[in-house]
Amino acid sequence: AIVATLEETLSGKAPSSGALPLDVTPKHDDCAPAPDAFMAASNEADTGALAGRHVVITAGPTREAIDPVRYLSNHSSGKMGFALAEAARTLGARVTLIAGPVSLPTPEGITRVDVISAMDMLAAVNAALSTCDIFIGCAAVADYRLLDVAEHKLKKVPGTTSLTLNLTENPDIIATVTASEHAPFTIGFAAETRELARHAHDKLVRKRLDLIVANDVAAPGLGFGADDNAAVLYHLAASGPDDPVMSHTLSPRPKQDLARAILDYMLP
């Protein structure tokens, strides 16, 4: 872990050079006492670096309906987001995991909210935002949805051999989070097939993220669907968009280990 400025509050973060601004004081002191089952799941629940904090994580793909049977989606398996949820829980956090359609079991002690579309996911994020200390946008949210969703299954029109789908932009969930009045500490992800550093830096600044985790999803055996992943973490050395970008490379490892390494990196 890098040395973080402990004294900074989440709402007024102004990190010193190279440091991430993670304050360990919970944003909300009305956190309910952890129930027994919650405590039993982790021996760091009381003493862990994220004890008493509310971490909200999105995971998996979204699905955008074309008609009742067809949809647009992407290859996100949800494994990385689920691993982050488990790692945050192990560090003592109260975790809300907002999951797109994935076939993964819910880690113990975690509140899971299942959603399908980007619009559903935004609604679930907004519902969790007021008590959120750390937001991790790990879901591969569809950039676009169908302009009009057909009520009944689309039939081929005889004699035509082509079809045009008209899409419209989905809301940018993570930018909505960072633009909110009491924005949590926000971690984003960039899954790219090329120009990883450039796209990650651009996304970090444009969406006002505190940290971005960049993956090369074209690397064989890593990323989407795989059990292992590698990442490069990027954040600004200070708070201005023109400040230098700091990077930290995490070599290939199981997603569980990568999740813990990402959280450890931002913690004091």
Place this chain on the structure above:
Amino acid sequence: AIVATLEETLSGKAPSSGALPLDVTPKHDDCAPAPDAFMAASNEADTGALAGRHVVITAGPTREAIDPVRYLSNHSSGKMGFALAEAARTLGARVTLIAGPVSLPTPEGITRVDVISAMDMLAAVNAALSTCDIFIGCAAVADYRLLDVAEHKLKKVPGTTSLTLNLTENPDIIATVTASEHAPFTIGFAAETRELARHAHDKLVRKRLDLIVANDVAAPGLGFGADDNAAVLYHLAASGPDDPVMSHTLSPRPKQDLARAILDYMLP
């Protein structure tokens, strides 16, 4: 089971009124002897109504790539096709199961070929066709694929809020099968959200199917993703496209039971 005209050969079928033309003589007498594992999986392997026959089944959805991370697909779970594969195997058939991307285990004693896109599925079907006695097209094959698949992840263009996807027609796999020189006995599926009978009849005649299994996928608790399903079977009373359509309703039941009922219906 309805009484079928046993004497008809598959290649020269001309069923009598109301009967399905399933001949139990294998199309190819060069079928390899069943290996031990194959035999052990079923006590009907020798004596079952499909002993010595090669049944080719497609199952699940297809996925049509938009770019390396995004795709078009549909809600088919593959459960019905896998249940049919198991039922055909239990009746003694040699089964080739050509499966789109699904998360289902391979039933014992079955040859599974995994594919992603409709073009992949067509290639796998063509490879299996020369020895195929019965073809069951249970997959929900995408009607369209992207005209151009992007080599790299598509990036949003700043300032634009819409996107158009241009699709082109996929090959019609089941129509390719029925138009082939020595067409097998062919069973198709129609998953519809309305006007089930009309769409099923149209598909039966247009694609020259021997039998069509029609499902109302809008019915709650049945169809896509569910463990239970109901169906109405349609076939022509005789071989001409203007001959009356016979129908047979199968009430809701587990997909395993429905699979067996479908096969039993066409068998003598």
